[in-house]
Amino acid sequence: MKEKEWSSISTSTIKPTNSKHLIEFHPSRDEIDAFSLNIQDKSKLPNTTHIEDQIPQCTELYQCLKNSVKDLGEQKLRLDTQFKGLTLNLNNINIRLIAVEKDVKDIMLKYKGLSQMYETLQDQLEMISGKINVKFDHLEQMLSYHTPECYKTSDTPEDL
Structure with a gap:
């Protein structure tokens, strides 16, 4: 009978350490069993969703x-x-994109379908077309080809 009483009483021990006292708590066998039963009861609750149900x-x-x-x-x-x-x-019509202003690069596409996305993009490109600089390569080539002939000076000693 004495043994059963001792197992149902919690004990604590005070152990001196370097400069502090360490208190260790030792739960009784009854407290451990009650805690285990409490955990088991909670795991049996009907409203807990098992992982298999979530898969x-x-x-x-x-x-x-x-x-x-x-x-x-x-x-x-x-x-x-x-x-x-x-x-x-x-490229086929010799137009090369040479500069795009910063705000042009951040085109936001808000769309429900591909056709709407394309229309939105077209509208936005029309709005910002003034901020896109293009270079016409074939015109530049033609100008560079004809420029020496057009701007020759006639200040040669023979003409003077």
């Missing part, structure tokens, strides 16, 4: 995100292709 939701969300990323990737590829086509067309 289908996570999979569905992952698939949805994956599809969204794929769609965005395809739209980006189409837009890149259009820009490449635009660049090729500019």
Whole structure:
């Protein structure tokens, strides 16, 4: 009987250390058992969601995100292709982009579909067209070819 009473009483020990006293708490066997039962009871609650129940939701969300990323990737590829086509067309007619002002580089695309995105981009390019400088290569070549002939001076000793 004495042994059972001793097991149900918490004890604490004071141990002297260098300059401080360390107090160690030793819970009784009954307190440990009660704590363990409390944990087991909480794990049996019906409203806790097990990870197995969450897996289908996570999979569905992952698939949805994956599809969204794929769609965005395809739209980006189409837009890149259009820009490449635009660049090729500019190169074919000897127009080279030489300067773009800083605020032009930050074009915001707000769109629901690719056609709307393209229209938005066209509108924005029209608004900022005054801030884009282009160079007409073929005109420059023609000018550089004809310039020496046009601006020859006739100040030769024979003419004087």
